[in-house]
Amino acid sequence: MPEGRFKSRSFKRKKKKLPGGNNKIHYRKKKPGKAKCRDCGNVLKGVPRKRPTKMKNMARSKKRPKRPFGGVLCSKCTRKLIKKETRN
Numbered sequence: 363m364p365e366g367r368f369k370s371r372s373f374k375r376k377k378k379k380l381p382g383g384n385n386k387i388h389y390r391k392k393k394p395g396k397a398k399c400r401d402c403g404n405v406l407k408g409v410p411r412k413r414p415t416k417m418k419n420m421a422r423s424k425k426r427p428k429r430p431f432g433g434v435l436c437s438k439c440t441r442k443l444i445k446k447e448t449r450n
Contacts, residue, residue: 364389399436409433 364387367373373389380386397409408427410420417425426433431440 397433399439400434401439402436404436404438406433406436 368389372392374392376388376390378386378388391413393411394413396411397406398404399406410417410424412420429437429440431443435443
C-alpha cells in the first residue's frame with residue numbers, strides 16, 4: 363500500500379524491475395508546463411521544463427535565451443515590439 367502522499371495523482375508512477383526480479387513503483391513529481399509567450403501564447407524555445415529546485419541550481423544562461431525579453435516573449439513578438447518602439 364503506498365503512502366498517503368503518493369495516492370494523489372500529483373506524482374507520476376513508473377514501474378521498475380529490480381535485480382531480484384521484483385517489480386516496484388517509483389514515484390516522481392510531474393514536469394511543469396511549457397513556458398508560453400506573454401503576447402501570442404506560443405511555446406518559448408530555449409526555456410527548459412524543470413522543477414523550481416532544479417531551475418535554482420542552473421546557470422542563468424541555461425534558464426532562458428540571452429536577448430531582450432528572453433523567457434517572456436517569443437522571438438517573433440520581441441521583433442514586433444522592438445520595431446514598434448523604434449518607430450515611435
